[in-house]
Amino acid sequence: MTLTLSTQSESPERTTVHVHGRLDAQTFGEFDLAILDVLPRVVDGGTMVLDLSALEYISSAGLRSIAKIRKSMRARGGHTLLLNPQPQVRKVFDIVKAVPVNEVFASSRELDEYLDHMQRQITGDNAEVD
Amino acid sequence: MLLRSIASRLSLWVLAGSVSVLAVAGGVLFYRVSQQILEQAHGEATALASEAGNRIEQRLARVADTAQTLAAVIGPRPDDAEVMLRDALARNADLSGLAAAFVPMAENPPISPFVSRQADGSLDSRDLRKDDSPYWDKNWFLAGLSCSQGCWQRHFYSQSRKRELINYSVAISRGGHPVGLINADVSLDWLSRILQDLSKPPGAYAFVLDDSGSYLVHDNPALVGQRGHADLLRAAAQREASRLRLAVAQNPQAKGKPVWIYFTPIEGTRWRFGLVMPEATIYAGARQAFVRVLALGLLASLALAVITLAVTRRILAPLGTLASRAEEVARGALSFELPPARFPDEVGRLTHAFDRMRTELALHIAELTRNAREQQRLASELDIAHQIQTALLPGEHYLDAHCENFELHALLRPARAVGGDLYSYFMLNERRFCVMVGDVSDKGIPAALFMARTITLAKALAPRARTPQHLLSMLNTELCRNNESCMFVSLLCGMLDTFTGELVMASAGHEPPVLSDGQGARLIELDTGAALGLDEEASYPSRTLRLQPDQTLLLYTDGITEATDTRQAMFGTERMLACLEGSSPRTAADLASGLLAAVDRFAEGAGQADDITVLALSWHHALDDRNVPMLDLTISASMDTVFETLDRCDASLHAQGVAPDVRDDIRLVLEELMVNMVEHGRTRDTGDTIDLHMRLGDDAVLVELHHNGQPFDPLQAPPPTLTGDLADQEEVGGLGIHLVRAMASELSYSHDEQGNHLQLRFLHPARTESTS
Numbered sequence: 001m002t003l004t005l006s007t008q009s010e011s012p013e014r015t016t017v018h019v020h021g022r023l024d025a026q027t028f029g030e031f032d033l034a035i036l037d038v039l040p041r042v043v044d045g046g047t048m049v050l051d052l053s054a055l056e057y058i059s060s061a062g063l064r065s066i067a068k069i070r071k072s073m074r075a076r077g078g079h080t081l082l083l084n085p086q087p088q089v090r091k092v093f094d095i096v097k098a099v100p101v102n103e104v105f106a107s108s109r110e111l112d113e114y115l116d117h118m119q120r121q122i123t124g125d126n127a128e129v130d
Numbered sequence: 131m132l133l134r135s136i137a138s139r140l141s142l143w144v145l146a147g148s149v150s151v152l153a154v155a156g157g158v159l160f161y162r163v164s165q166q167i168l169e170q171a172h173g174e175a176t177a178l179a180s181e182a183g184n185r186i187e188q189r190l191a192r193v194a195d196t197a198q199t200l201a202a203v204i205g206p207r208p209d210d211a212e213v214m215l216r217d218a219l220a221r222n223a224d225l226s227g228l229a230a231a232f233v234p235m236a237e238n239p240p241i242s243p244f245v246s247r248q249a250d251g252s253l254d255s256r257d258l259r260k261d262d263s264p265y266w267d268k269n270w271f272l273a274g275l276s277c278s279q280g281c282w283q284r285h286f287y288s289q290s291r292k293r294e295l296i297n298y299s300v301a302i303s304r305g306g307h308p309v310g311l312i313n314a315d316v317s318l319d320w321l322s323r324i325l326q327d328l329s330k331p332p333g334a335y336a337f338v339l340d341d342s343g344s345y346l347v348h349d350n351p352a353l354v355g356q357r358g359h360a361d362l363l364r365a366a367a368q369r370e371a372s373r374l375r376l377a378v379a380q381n382p383q384a385k386g387k388p389v390w391i392y393f394t395p396i397e398g399t400r401w402r403f404g405l406v407m408p409e410a411t412i413y414a415g416a417r418q419a420f421v422r423v424l425a426l427g428l429l430a431s432l433a434l435a436v437i438t439l440a441v442t443r444r445i446l447a448p449l450g451t452l453a454s455r456a457e458e459v460a461r462g463a464l465s466f467e468l469p470p471a472r473f474p475d476e477v478g479r480l481t482h483a484f485d486r487m488r489t490e491l492a493l494h495i496a497e498l499t500r501n502a503r504e505q506q507r508l509a510s511e512l513d514i515a516h517q518i519q520t521a522l523l524p525g526e527h528y529l530d531a532h533c534e535n536f537e538l539h540a541l542l543r544p545a546r547a548v549g550g551d552l553y554s555y556f557m558l559n560e561r562r563f564c565v566m567v568g569d570v571s572d573k574g575i576p577a578a579l580f581m582a583r584t585i586t587l588a589k590a591l592a593p594r595a596r597t598p599q600h601l602l603s604m605l606n607t608e609l610c611r612n613n614e615s616c617m618f619v620s621l622l623c624g625m626l627d628t629f630t631g632e633l634v635m636a637s638a639g640h641e642p643p644v645l646s647d648g649q650g651a652r653l654i655e656l657d658t659g660a661a662l663g664l665d666e667e668a669s670y671p672s673r674t675l676r677l678q679p680d681q682t683l684l685l686y687t688d689g690i691t692e693a694t695d696t697r698q699a700m701f702g703t704e705r706m707l708a709c710l711e712g713s714s715p716r717t718a719a720d721l722a723s724g725l726l727a728a729v730d731r732f733a734e735g736a737g738q739a740d741d742i743t744v745l746a747l748s749w750h751h752a753l754d755d756r757n758v759p760m761l762d763l764t765i766s767a768s769m770d771t772v773f774e775t776l777d778r779c780d781a782s783l784h785a786q787g788v789a790p791d792v793r794d795d796i797r798l799v800l801e802e803l804m805v806n807m808v809e810h811g812r813t814r815d816t817g818d819t820i821d822l823h824m825r826l827g828d829d830a831v832l833v834e835l836h837h838n839g840q841p842f843d844p845l846q847a848p849p850p851t852l853t854g855d856l857a858d859q860e861e862v863g864g865l866g867i868h869l870v871r872a873m874a875s876e877l878s879y880s881h882d883e884q885g886n887h888l889q890l891r892f893l894h895p896a897r898t899e900s901t902s
Contacts, residue, residue, distance in 0.1 A: 024773075024801055025769070025773075025801060025805045026769065026773045057794060057797065057798070059798055059801050059802060059805075059866070059869070060802055060865040060866035060869055061805070061866075063856060063865055064856075064862065064865070066856075067856035067857045067862065070855075070856075070857035071857045074857060080857075087791065088791065088794040088798075092798070092869065095868070095869055095872045095873075096850070096852060096856065096865050096868060096869065097852045097853070097854045097855075097856075098855075098856045099855060099856070099857075100854060100855050
């Protein structure tokens with residue numbers, strides 16, 4: 001199998017999907033189906049992190065799948081963040097300007113800092129309201 | 131210098147002509163006149179001589195009369211002799227002396243008185259009987275006795291009177307017998323004086339010749355007593371008056387010049403009177419007059435010459451100016467003053483014509499200068515056009531740098547600065563080599579422009595053409611467009627598989643190529659379509675040929691076969707084939723230049739009528755394993771096989787040591803293209819196939835994809851709208867094609883009846899042998 005997924009839900013707000021292998025015209029269908037299972041597990045307004053550290057390769061079909069996930073998450077007020085894309089994947093993203101650069105992170109530490117920052121902003125906002 | 135002007139030459143000729151006319155006329159006149167003058171002089175001189183002769187005669191006759199009278203008187207009275215003699219002598223002054231001599235008798239002879247005139251004029255007398263020598267024995271006495279009628283004796287020198295004398299003797303007769311004689315003496319001085327007293331023309335002189343032919347008297351006393359000239363004596367022998375011309379006068383006074391001598395006999399004597407006229411004096415007057423006339427004539431001629439000079443100069447003065455102006459014209463100066471034309475004569479007309487000529491010449495020169503400048507401009511433009519056209523052609527020699535499988539040599543020589551022949555060659559990709567030779571109808575600039583259009587179009591269209599016939603079709607369509615001038619080009623196009631030597635050729639009305647090898651040279655017959663640019667619907671059949679090692683294919687234009695020699699014979703195909711035959715293998719350059727040289731030798735002197743192109747393509751077949759395709763697959767168009775193929779490619783590239791990032795690029799591009807073909811390109815339910823050829827070059831991976839499905843040109847697809855977030859849009863199309871275009875280093879597409887053809891090239895600069 002050229003593509004494997006493993007999902008890890010740290011919290012209802014945050015689910016991380018680890019993608020292994022190649023996401024191309026042959027595997028994107030399988031990927032889409034798997035994600036359909038994962039999406040309901042994320043609460044509205046939650047964050048889905050796609051960990052691409054082990055994604056060797058992506059083609060336009062894979063890009064479209066990722067765009068679909070992001071669209072779905074956005075429709076539910078959530079975010080899709082990409083973690084640690086490999087050079088080939090990063091190159092493809094760059095060529096088609098697939099995602100805003102502030103949603104791509106090189107390491108999980110950066111991602112955590114970003115999420116913490118977001119969290120603080122939300123809670124801070126709440127405190128002011130309260 | 132003097133003879134350089136017409137006026138001076140004319141006046142010199144006038145002078146020479148009038149002088150010669152004068153001389154000839156004068157000579158003839160002088161000759162005629164001198165004849166008359168001579169006749170006249172003869173008459174006058176003869177008359178003069180005759181008159182002089184008469185006068186001498188008269189004087190002598192008086193002497194003779196006196197003597198005869200005395201003889202008659204004294205005869206009867208001898209005793210009175212002395213008185214009578216003295217009386218007679220006193221009365222006649224001519225006489226120098228008188229003598230009455232008697233023959234001595236037995237009885238007392240009468241006295242013989244002799245009366246002589248002395249130097250002082252007194253008369254002296256003596257008796258001859260008393261002389262020492264008896265006179266009766268002397269010759270003069272004895273001769274005188276015989277002269278009863280009287281006769282002149284020979285002259286003698288008188289001792290007593292110291293002078294030359296002549297005497298006239300008359301016998302005194304008595305009873306029929308001479309008893310004595312009367313002797314009358316006259317001196318030669320007297321006779322000489324008579325001569326001198328004669329009226330003679332100046333220079334003339336006279337003489338008297340006695341019966342013996344000696345000069346009795348002469349105006350030149352030195353000649354007295356000398357004998358006359360033989361011619362003179364002959365003339366003098368005649369009784370009547372005569373004349374004679376002596377070429378050289380005897381008289382030294384005449385200085386050896388010719389003289390005329392007029393003789394007249396003196397009656398009563400046997401003497402002859404001669405009058406000598408020097409010829410010079412006869413002609414002197416005429417000659418003087420003639421010289422005067424001649425001098426006058428010369429003066430008149432001189433004046434005529436001067437007048438001629440002046441008049442001619444005046445008339446021809448504008449001519450001189452015109453001549454120097456003409457010299458200026460020859461030097462190129464055209465603006466100058468012309469002399470005014472005074473009369474409408476030849477000079478005036480010449481002046482007008484000269485003025486017109488100058489104006490016309492100036493216009494003409496201006497026109498010529500303009501034309502020359504225009505010509506120069508055209509020539510330089512043509513020169514530049516030639517350079518541009520040359521730049522359109524690839525180099526003469528091409529050696530396949532990668533594998534040395536083949537070699538190409540092309541020669542093109544336009545008949546004029548620019549021409550309509552063309553050749554071109556280029557690599558279509560790493561494997562296929564395109565070569566073409568063409569010939570545009572017509573020659574010169576239109577052909578050159580059409581040639582430029584053809585060669586540029588061919589280069590632009592060739593990457594999209596999979597076969598030569600396809601390329602010809604596309605070219606034909608393009609060239610037919612807006613071809614109002616109905617120009618056309620014949621073109622032979624070949625595409626060579628540089629790995630295998632397989633050559634596909636298609637011809638658009640071009641000459642068949644020649645294949646030359648060790649077995650000889652032969653034409654490759656192939657069906658041709660219409661020439662390009664005429665018929666939009668034309669189609670072009672192809673012929674495939676596999677070149678064998680050391681075979682050479684020759685492409686040429688009709689400039690070779692239709693080259694004509696001076697006898698209008700054509701070079702022809704036979705000669706060309708003969709020239710290309712040969713057992714020893716020759717290089718492409720040798721074959722091409724050898725053929726051209728043969729054509730040049732053939733057409734020597736006839737000039738090149740048409741553009742000439744010859745292109746030789748030699749196949750060496752030096753295969754290199756580097757060029758063996760890495761992958762050469764034909765797969766059915768389905769998703770599974772596509773991905774299997776992608777894995778195989780990846781594995782092959784990995785095995786060849788291609789870097790992972792390049793491998794990923796190739797995989798992505800091939801996936802996008804092939805998935806596209808499978809998903810969108812189907813034409814039939816089954817049987818769609820994809821051909822994939824992959825080869826590793828020196829610095830690039832070369833991939834060819836052929837798909838017999840729907841035409842689809844990835845290069846023409848519109849670029850996707852990229853906002854920076856794919857999730858912004860509903861459905862983003864064209865992402866794959868965008869990736870393909872971004873990742874392939876080179877991409878070309880063509881489509882023909884066999885489907886879509888894509889050629890891709892991926893650079894991989896860091897090729898390593900390691901397979902890690």
